[in-house]
Amino acid sequence: MRNIGVILGLVVLTVAGSAQQPAVQESMSRLSRSAGEELTRSTAELNVLRDQIATEKLPLAQELTALEEKLANLRREHERVARLVDAGNLELPAIQSEIKARKDELSYVANLLDEYARTFDSKVNVSELQVVGPAIESAKQASEDADLSMQDKFQRQMAFADISLKRLFDVVGGMRFPGQGVDLQGTVTAGQFAIIGPVALFRASTGGVAGLVIPQTGSTNPLIRPLEGALQAGIASLVETGDGLLPLDPSRGGALKALVQKTNLFHIFEKGGPIMWPLLIASILALGTVIERFVFLMLERWRRDPKAQDRFFAAVTRGDMSEAIRIGTESKFFVVRALAYALSHRENSLASALLYAQSQELNRYRRGVPILDTIITLAPLLGLLGTVVGMMGSFSLIGGDLNAPGAITGGIAEALIATAFGLGIAITALLPFNYLNTKMEVARHEMESASTQLELLVQPQLAGVMAAAHDVIPTPDKDARERASFLASREAARRREVELKLKREALQRQMDELELELGQPALPVTATLAQGQTRKD
Numbered sequence: 001m002r003n004i005g006v007i008l009g010l011v012v013l014t015v016a017g018s019a020q021q022p023a024v025q026e027s028m029s030r031l032s033r034s035a036g037e038e039l040t041r042s043t044a045e046l047n048v049l050r051d052q053i054a055t056e057k058l059p060l061a062q063e064l065t066a067l068e069e070k071l072a073n074l075r076r077e078h079e080r081v082a083r084l085v086d087a088g089n090l091e092l093p094a095i096q097s098e099i100k101a102r103k104d105e106l107s108y109v110a111n112l113l114d115e116y117a118r119t120f121d122s123k124v125n126v127s128e129l130q131v132v133g134p135a136i137e138s139a140k141q142a143s144e145d146a147d148l149s150m151q152d153k154f155q156r157q158m159a160f161a162d163i164s165l166k167r168l169f170d171v172v173g174g175m176r177f178p179g180q181g182v183d184l185q186g187t188v189t190a191g192q193f194a195i196i197g198p199v200a201l202f203r204a205s206t207g208g209v210a211g212l213v214i215p216q217t218g219s220t221n222p223l224i225r226p227l228e229g230a231l232q233a234g235i236a237s238l239v240e241t242g243d244g245l246l247p248l249d250p251s252r253g254g255a256l257k258a259l260v261q262k263t264n265l266f267h268i269f270e271k272g273g274p275i276m277w278p279l280l281i282a283s284i285l286a287l288g289t290v291i292e293r294f295v296f297l298m299l300e301r302w303r304r305d306p307k308a309q310d311r312f313f314a315a316v317t318r319g320d321m322s323e324a325i326r327i328g329t330e331s332k333f334f335v336v337r338a339l340a341y342a343l344s345h346r347e348n349s350l351a352s353a354l355l356y357a358q359s360q361e362l363n364r365y366r367r368g369v370p371i372l373d374t375i376i377t378l379a380p381l382l383g384l385l386g387t388v389v390g391m392m393g394s395f396s397l398i399g400g401d402l403n404a405p406g407a408i409t410g411g412i413a414e415a416l417i418a419t420a421f422g423l424g425i426a427i428t429a430l431l432p433f434n435y436l437n438t439k440m441e442v443a444r445h446e447m448e449s450a451s452t453q454l455e456l457l458v459q460p461q462l463a464g465v466m467a468a469a470h471d472v473i474p475t476p477d478k479d480a481r482e483r484a485s486f487l488a489s490r491e492a493a494r495r496r497e498v499e500l501k502l503k504r505e506a507l508q509r510q511m512d513e514l515e516l517e518l519g520q521p522a523l524p525v526t527a528t529l530a531q532g533q534t535r536k537d
Helices: 002-020 022-120 126-144 150-171 230-241 254-261 265-271 276-303 306-318 321-330 334-344 346-366 369-398 405-469 478-518
Strands: 175-182 188-196 199-204 210-216 219-225 525-528 533-536
Touching: 022 126, 022 150, 126 150, 126 175, 126 188, 126 199, 126 210, 126 219, 175 199, 188 230, 199 219, 199 230, 210 230, 276 369, 276 405, 306 321, 306 334, 306 405, 321 334, 334 346, 334 405, 346 369, 346 405, 346 478, 369 405, 405 478
Parallel strands: 175 219
Antiparallel strands: 175 188, 188 199, 199 210, 210 219, 525 533
């Protein structure tokens, strides 16, 4: 295009120059020709360029069209993706909430299944655990095993749920299944169970053992409690063939449970074991002794005669010893009778006679008390022996069949029953024992008071007799009173010595009992007579 302009300029200049200068016309024509040639050549080049451009323009246009179409597609895809992203951003909170709700739902269902598995064994009869026990344990372990995936846990729990549903359909109308039970002797027996409502029955395959099923703590093998009479045969036929007498219980098992747990003193005595026989003998001895002692005390209370005692002391005061001895001999009151015996032997030794008579009468009160004392000590020891024997039997079973805990608990129950009976006998015998000791102390106090009064009345008369024997007229002077007081104090010291001796023996017995209970040797007990008190060496 620039060449064309140059050429046109030259033409114009040529035309202008020709008009002004004819001399230059020729040169201008040359220039015009060259310009024309140049123009022709340029036009040819221009045509060639146009053809080339036309040839190259179509592919470029096609490529441009394809790129523009691709760009439009990409824009549309971008817009679609952008819309999807926007929609996803809007739906993401809802999806997250839905996921959380599903997780919570799964956790709730898992907790329900776990709780159902943990409490299922308490809702069914213990005999059914022999059938569904493995599934229950598998479901329980699924929730505790951290290595299991959620899918495995649900598979185990759902397997247990399927078994429980199958059991539900089977139990409608009653069901029977094989299993093992424990008889009253602790022997594990194979047989067949039958569950009808809340009642579970069992019949052994051999031996004819049949009865109600009683749960045992810590064992899947229940205890078989037989019934009596026609019910026993009906249970065996019902479990074996499905036809027989069924023990009807409208209280949903309460009446049968009360029937099974019903017991009496004879059954408790049998469960206590062989040690119950010595305890029975001890209780009979204690009861007989207590009855005999109470009868004795009632008779002694009926024989009390304070008036005869007053007449006796009145006769002694008058100096009529024969009348006093007659009154004491005829009286049934033990105090007056002992005083009469001592008065009849006053010539030898009034104090010794009083001590002897007092000892004889108190022996009547003391009779039977050593028996009660022995039983009070012996009965708990026999109960302890029963405890040891029962525990030995229980521990001997631990190394054997652990599927029969009834035998183990039976031995412990035997031990506890023997101990309870021994303690009961000792406690029951302790009350009358203390009561008899109290009555014996009251009788001793009465004897000592009456003996002291008799000595005070008789000593002046004996002093007068001795003075008359030496031709001395007794006078109530100061020396006689001092001598009578000395003799009275000496006899009181003797009585105090005897009393301390008795107390020392009683204290020694109590310490022997403590030695037996504590297993330690008791300290010897001595009495310090000079000080009038008891001490331990």
